[in-house]
Amino acid sequence: MSGSPKYKRVLLKVSGEALMGDGQYGIDVATVDRIADEVKDALAQGSEVCMVIGGGNIFRGLTGAADGMDRSSADYMGMLATIMNALAMQNGLERKGVQTRVLSAIPMTSVCEPYIRRRAMRHMEKGRVVIFAAGTGNPFFTTDTAAALRAAEMNCDALMKGTNVDGVYSADPKTDPSATRFDRLSYMDVLSKDLKVMDASAVSLSRENGIPIIVFSIQASGAFTQVLQGKGACTLVEDVQA
Numbered sequence: 001m002s003g004s005p006k007y008k009r010v011l012l013k014v015s016g017e018a019l020m021g022d023g024q025y026g027i028d029v030a031t032v033d034r035i036a037d038e039v040k041d042a043l044a045q046g047s048e049v050c051m052v053i054g055g056g057n058i059f060r061g062l063t064g065a066a067d068g069m070d071r072s073s074a075d076y077m078g079m080l081a082t083i084m085n086a087l088a089m090q091n092g093l094e095r096k097g098v099q100t101r102v103l104s105a106i107p108m109t110s111v112c113e114p115y116i117r118r119r120a121m122r123h124m125e126k127g128r129v130v131i132f133a134a135g136t137g138n139p140f141f142t143t144d145t146a147a148a149l150r151a152a153e154m155n156c157d158a159l160m161k162g163t164n165v166d167g168v169y170s171a172d173p174k175t176d177p178s179a180t181r182f183d184r185l186s187y188m189d190v191l192s193k194d195l196k197v198m199d200a201s202a203v204s205l206s207r208e209n210g211i212p213i214i215v216f217s218i219q220a221s222g223a224f225t226q227v228l229q230g231k232g233a234c235t236l237v238e239d240v241q242a
Helices: 016-020 029-044 061-066 071-095 117-125 143-153 187-192 200-208 223-228
Strands: 009-014 048-053 100-104 129-133 158-163 213-217 235-237
Touching: 009 016, 009 029, 009 143, 016 029, 016 071, 029 048, 029 071, 029 223, 048 071, 048 117, 048 143, 061 071, 071 100, 071 129, 100 117, 117 129, 117 143, 129 143, 143 158, 143 200, 158 223, 187 200, 187 235, 213 223
Parallel strands: 009 048, 009 158, 048 129, 100 129, 158 213
Antiparallel strands: 213 235
C-alpha cells in the first residue's frame, strides 16, 4: 500500500442506503464485501477504523413517524435496523480476515457486545474494526449524531462520511448539471447554508470537538484510502483558519 495515512484513527459513517447496491431495499452482499475491502485496505496502510452504519435500507424512523407512528417507537425500530446492518458488515469484514466487534447502544448480548467506551477503545488498540450499532440508544437522534458522538469518544482524527457522491455540492449533481463541488467548507458554512452534509447536531458536535468531517464517495473504488492520505476527491469540513 503506497503512502501513509494523514488520519491515523477515523470513524467511517456509511448510510444504510449505501448497502443496497442497485436494489431498492435490504442488504446487497456484494456491496458489503466491496466496502469491507475498502476498510481492509485502510487497515493495511496503518489506519484504525471504527464505523457507524445507518438503517435507511431497512427502516427509517422519520418516515415511520411521518406515516403516523409514534416517533420514539419508529426511532427504536430504526436502531434495530442498524444492528442488522452492523452484523452484515461484521460478517463481510471477518470473511476477509479482519477482526471486527459490534458494540450496540441497546444491549443485545446474544448477538453483540454492549457499548462500553473503554472496551471499544481496547478493541481499536488491538487493531480490530469496531462497528457502533443502535445509534446513541436514544430516539430523536440520528445515526449522523451517533457518528459524531462516537468519533469524539474514540478520539478520532476525522469523521469520514461515505456517500454516493464525491463530496458536498452547491446543488444535487444528479439533477443540476451546473452544481459545483466544494473542496473545503467551514462548519458554519454547512450550518448557515443548510447544506445536507450531516444534521446540525452532528456538525455542531464535530465543531465543538475539533473533528474534521470529510465527505467522499464510498462507491468509488480506493477512495477511502485516498482520503485517508489527504488526497482524492472529497469535501473537507473544518474550522477555516484566519
